[in-house]
Amino acid sequence: MSLQRSPLRDHHEERGARFTDFGGWEMPVSFDSIREEHAAVREGAGKFDVSHMGEIEVEGPDAAELMCRLTTNDPTSLDPGEGQYAAITDEAGTMLDDTVLYRRGENRFLFVPNAGHDEEMTDRWRSHRERWGLDATVENVTRERAMIAVQGPDAVGLVADASTDDVAGIGRFEATETAIAGVEAFVARTGYTGEDGVEVIPPWEAAGTVWSTLACQPCGLGARDTLRLEAGFLLSGQDFHPEENPRNPYEADVGFAVDLDTEFVGREAIAGVAEAGVEGRLVGIELTERGVPRHGYTIETPGGEAIGTVTSGTMSPTLETPIALGYVPVTHADPGTDLRVVVRGEPKGARVRETPFLER
Amino acid sequence: MSFEVPDDRRYLETHEWIHVEDGVGRVGLTDFAQDELGDVVFVEFPAVGEHLDQEAQFGVIESIKAVSDLYAPVSGEVTAVNDDIETAPELVNEDPYGAGWLLELDVESEDDLTDILTPAEYRERTG
Numbered sequence: 001m002s003l004q005r006s007p008l009r010d011h012h013e014e015r016g017a018r019f020t021d022f023g024g025w026e027m028p029v030s031f032d033s034i035r036e037e038h039a040a041v042r043e044g045a046g047k048f049d050v051s052h053m054g055e056i057e058v059e060g061p062d063a064a065e066l067m068c069r070l071t072t073n074d075p076t077s078l079d080p081g082e083g084q085y086a087a088i089t090d091e092a093g094t095m096l097d098d099t100v101l102y103r104r105g106e107n108r109f110l111f112v113p114n115a116g117h118d119e120e121m122t123d124r125w126r127s128h129r130e131r132w133g134l135d136a137t138v139e140n141v142t143r144e145r146a147m148i149a150v151q152g153p154d155a156v157g158l159v160a161d162a163s164t165d166d167v168a169g170i171g172r173f174e175a176t177e178t179a180i181a182g183v184e185a186f187v188a189r190t191g192y193t194g195e196d197g198v199e200v201i202p203p204w205e206a207a208g209t210v211w212s213t214l215a216c217q218p219c220g221l222g223a224r225d226t227l228r229l230e231a232g233f234l235l236s237g238q239d240f241h242p243e244e245n246p247r248n249p250y251e252a253d254v255g256f257a258v259d260l261d262t263e264f265v266g267r268e269a270i271a272g273v274a275e276a277g278v279e280g281r282l283v284g285i286e287l288t289e290r291g292v293p294r295h296g297y298t299i300e301t302p303g304g305e306a307i308g309t310v311t312s313g314t315m316s317p318t319l320e321t322p323i324a325l326g327y328v329p330v331t332h333a334d335p336g337t338d339l340r341v342v343v344r345g346e347p348k349g350a351r352v353r354e355t356p357f358l359e360r
Numbered sequence: 361m362s363f364e365v366p367d368d369r370r371y372l373e374t375h376e377w378i379h380v381e382d383g384v385g386r387v388g389l390t391d392f393a394q395d396e397l398g399d400v401v402f403v404e405f406p407a408v409g410e411h412l413d414q415e416a417q418f419g420v421i422e423s424i425k426a427v428s429d430l431y432a433p434v435s436g437e438v439t440a441v442n443d444d445i446e447t448a449p450e451l452v453n454e455d456p457y458g459a460g461w462l463l464e465l466d467v468e469s470e471d472d473l474t475d476i477l478t479p480a481e482y483r484e485r486t487g
Binding site: 029030033034035222226290291292294314315317344 | 399
């Protein structure tokens with residue numbers, strides 16, 4: 001299967017980007033250096049082409065109910081213009097993906113599954129709609145909309161200056177419609193970097209105009225990964241995966257996105273977990289010795305007993321210390337607990353650290 | 361984009377360079393390799409005094425996105441490692457043929473140099 005390409009591909013090529021395969025898409029991994037791009041977002045503003053993210057529109061009299069029954073949070077509690085983070089779970093309570101969903105109107109929702117999950121989720125929404133006899137259309141618009149994240153302390157101002165509407169006036173996890181350089185776009189105050197910022201969803205063919213108008217450091221998936229790790233955010237498929245690393249939302253430490261007062265697929269299993277407690281969960285880990293923790297490395301007790309696995313790790317560009325996410329038994333999950341991470345056969349000192357690693 | 365390949369040294373296909381002066385071989389990573397790796401964050405060095413065989417692995421270099429093994433261009437004993445790299449690994453990116461050098465070897469036999477790539481041969485492989 002050939003890789004899908006963003007509508008901004010030519011812009012990136014001209015700017016000298018390096019590309020990588022991610023979720024079936026060929027996307028920029030870096031434009032300059034990860035360090036420079038990372039710093040631009042922490043100190044000013046950076047823009048990311050995240051057109052590989054899915055966009056699915058759900059509309060109709062039963063749209064809210066369909067959204068509510070397929071996500072772990074409570075979309076019915078949202079007013080138009082509000083959004084929320086949620087997990088998407090199966091009957092066993094296992095996370096299939098995570099998403100941010102927005103209520104665009106009383107009977108209209110937009111949700112953003114991760115790269116490569118758009119078709120699976122469109123099918124899931126449609127088959128459950130049929131099963132439950134609900135009245136709502138489900139449209140996969142992933143290839144009709146681009147997505148540009150503008151992140152950093154200066155990001156909101158930058159986008160507000162280019163917009164016809166009061167973008168700076170919307171709160172976190174709120175969204176609005178506006179025009180940027182004449183291009184109609186959906187703008188949400190959300191992101192994946194731990195910084196303030198917005199995500200802009202313009203039509204596919206007009207993405208270049210928006211990208212060029214928002215003049216700031218272009219950033220690739222490399223910096224996106226180091227930024228989200230410092231913020232302690234999960235990467236679907238890497239920090240949890242329905243087959244390779246099946247996790248419920250409590251294990252993945254996103255219990256805040258579970259509302260057990262709603263009826264959703266997986267609720268019963270997850271309510272059972274809530275009552276019994278989890279055996280293991282995702283924690284932040286900091287290495288106290290030199291080395292770089294990476295996906296798949298073994299986590300041990302100080303005595304050398306293997307107790308878990310690193311799911312994501314990097315050298316934090318901001319903290320200049322090696323950081324990781326990984327699953328450990330709850331007996332070893334308290335911040336400050338001493339651990340070891342095995343780096344190429346060498347156990348390195350480590351300890352559990354509260355996330356986000358970087359306080360903003 | 362073309363990368364710098366100085367004429368005063370020899371190269372390995374695995375992208376290490378060596379510059380020999382008065383029997384001391386200084387070893388580092390090429391401009392091409394540092395660009396491929398991206399932001400270097402960590403280098404694992406051998407101990408000073410350790411003996412390395414030509415083309416034996418002597419350490420590991422890590423960037424934010426990748427891990428790569430390091431190989432000895434010639435045989436010899438490690439006489440020094442670049443301590444500056446520990447606090448400033450970005451030197452490998454900023455000045456790969458200068459301040460970003462990795463280690464120094466007491467070169468056993470300069471004949472080893474004839475076994476490895478000339479600047480022209482290395483340029484051909486990375487051009």
